[in-house]
Amino acid sequence: MKRYNKSRCAAVRRPAVLAFAAVAAVSVVAACSSSSSSSAAGAGSASTGASASTGTSASAAASGIKKGLVVYFIPKDTQNPYEVLADQGGARALTGLGGKVVVSSGTADTAAAQIPSIQAAIQAHADAIVIAGNDPSALCPSLEQASSAGIKILSFDSDVTCGSSPNHLFVNQADTASIGTSEVDILAKEIGSSGQIAILSAAASATNQNSWIAYMKQELSKYPKMTLVKTVYGNDDPATSLTVLQGLLSAYPNLKGIISPTTVGIQASAQYLDTHKSLLKKLTLTGLGLPSQMKPYVKDGTVKEFELWNPSNLGYLAGYAAAALASGSASLTPGSSFTAGTLGSYKVLAPTTGVGPSIVLGPPTVFDAANVDQFNF
C-alpha cells in the first residue's frame, strides 16, 4: 500500500477531469428531463385509471361545476397507502367532473416537505388545494398566500388550524369525538375495562392524531381501572413504529392494550404481535387500520376489531367539495350544501372550538373477522 501511495504522484490530467465533470453533469440533467416527462404522464394516467375502474357515472351531480378545474391534492407524504387511496378518490371525483387532480407532496411527514407543493399549486394557478396537514400551523403562511391568489383551500384527514388566515373547509373523515371515544370503548370491552394501556400514534405534531388522543383521554375517565401509561410516536414510518412499540413493551411489561389510531402504526404492531404470539395472551391491539392490510391479522386472531372509514370516499368527497367551492356553487357559510356524486348531499357544518367550517363523511366502520372480507381498500 505504501508503494501504491507513491504512484499517486503522477501528473494530473486536469482538462480531462473537468470535461468529464461537465459531461456527467449535463447527462444527469438530461436524465432528469426525460424521466420527468414520463413520470408526469404516469401520474396523469394513474388518476384517469382510477376513475375508469370505478365505473360510476357522476355527471348527473355535476350541476353548476366548472369544467377543467385543477385541484392539487397534497397528502402527508406520497407513500402512505391510506393517503394514496384518498388521492385516488379525489382523482375519481374530479375526472368525473371534467377536471383533474395533481398529487404533490414529499417523502417525509413534515411541513417543510409540503410547502413546495403549495407553492407549485400557486404557480400553476390551481383552482383548489386539498391538503392533509403534517403540522397545524406551519403551513398557514403558505396556504394564506395560496388563498390570496384566489385558490380555494380545503383540508382533509388532518386539519390545519389557521384561524381565518386562510378560511378553509375541513373535510372530516368522521366525527372527531366519536373516533376517539369508540376506540377506547372497543379496547375496554376487550380487556375487561382494567389495566395499563398505551397509544402508538403517528407524528407528534399531527393534528388529527392529537385531537383523537384528547378525546381518548376524556373517554378514559369513564374507565377508572384503565390507565394510559404512555403515548409514543412512530411518525407513520413502519420501522420507527416498530422501534417505539418494542420500547413500550420492554418499559411496560404489564401492558394490556395498545390503541394505534394510524394505519401504519397498527399494521406494524399487528405484524410484530403476529410473530410474537406469546404476547397476545395478555396484550390487545386495536386502532385505525386498512381492511386490506389488516385482513390476515383479523383472520388469525392477532387483532379482534379495528375501525376505519373508506379513505377513497373521503378523497372523493373532498374532490367534490373542492370543485363546488371553486365553482362558487357552495361556500364556507354553515348550511351551504352540495351534492357529492354517488355519496349524496352534504351540508357545511358551523365552526366549533378549534375546528372551522367542516363537512363529515360519516360514522367510522368497525371491522372484525366476520365483515373484513367485504371491504377492498
Place this chain on the structure above:
Amino acid sequence: MSSETAPAAAGAGMQGARPEAPAEPTARQPLWQQAARWEVGLVVVLIGSLIFGSSESSTFDSQTTLFYGGINAGYIAIMALPMMLIVVTAEIDLSVASTLGMAGALLGDLWHHGWGIWPALIAALVVGVLGGTLNGVLVAKAGLPSIAVTIGTLTLYRGIAEILLGSQTIPGVGDRSFPVWFTKIGVVPVPGTHLSYTTVIFIVLAIICGVVLHATPLGRSLYAIGLQPEAARFAGIRVTRIKFWLFVASGLICAFAGILLTAQNSSVSYNAGYGLELNVVAIALFGGVSIFGGKGTVIGVVLSATIVATLQMAMTQMTIDPNVQEIVIGVLLLISVVVPSIGKLARWSAARALRSRPLQSVRTALPLTVRTK
C-alpha cells in the same frame, strides 16, 4: 480501493480525495486555482439546471420561483456555511438540524410561557451557542471524533426539543401569534427585490464567510488544520481553540436558522428541520468541500446550494415523484465524490501503463490488487 486509500490518509494522503491536489503540500497551487476547476463544473450544472427548469416547467421563469426557492432552501443553505468551515478542518457537525430544532423549540416554549419576542429570540441564540459549546468542548478540547460526538448531540438536541414542546405546535390554541414583523419574512420578499429574507441573509453570511476563509490568516489556518493538524499545531496555529470556536459559531448560526424557520412558518414544532443535517452536508460536499478536509471554497457551496434549490423547485413544479427528486440529488452527491476519484483512477492507469510498457501487454490487464502485492 477505498480500503487502500484509508490507511494512507494520515497526512498528505488526504489530498488524494481530489485529483487536483498535488501530493506535496509545498508544491501546492494557490487554493483558488485548484478549486476553480470544480466550481466551473458547478456553473455548468447550474446553467443546465436553469435550462432544464425553464424548458420543462411552464411556471419556472418567474420571480416567485426565485422567492419560493429562497424560502425552501435559504435556511438550509445558511447552515451549510459553518458546516463547510468545519469540514475544511476535517471535522463534521451532524447536530446542525437538531440545534435548529432545539433553538426553535425553546423560542416557541418561552413564547408560549409569555416571554416577549426579543428575550425569547436571544434565549434561542444562547441555547444554540451552548449546544455548539458542548460540541466544541467534546471535539476540540477532549479530542473526541466529531462524527461520533455530533451524532450523539443530534439525538440529544432533538430530544430536548421534543421535551420542550412535545406534541404542541406553538402558537397553539390560546397562544399569542408571533408579531407580524417577525412572521412576514416568510410571506414577503425583501423590499425592492424578489429575494426572500433568508436568501439575502445567506448572501451576507456567505460574503463574510468567504472573506474570512479566503482572505485572512485564520482562513488559511483552517485549510492547514484540515491538511496537516500536527504540522498546523507546530506552526503555531491554535488548532484546539479554532475548532472550538467553529463549533460554537455553528451552534449560533443554526439557532439563527431555527429562528428564521420559525418566522417563515409563523410557528414551530419539535420536529422543525428534522433530518436536514444530511441536506446540509450534501450541499457542502457537492460544493467541492473535501470530506477529508483542507479543501473547499465558499463560492462552491453557494453554487451547490443554488443548484439544489433550482432542481428542487423545477421538479416540484413538474410534480415529479419526490422519491425521484431525492434520487437526483443523491446522484449529484455521488458525482461530487466519484468524479475526483475517477481522475485519480485515470492517473493510476496512466502510471501503470507507463511502467508496464516494456512488459507484455497482458500485464496491464491485471487487476490493480494483484499488481500492488
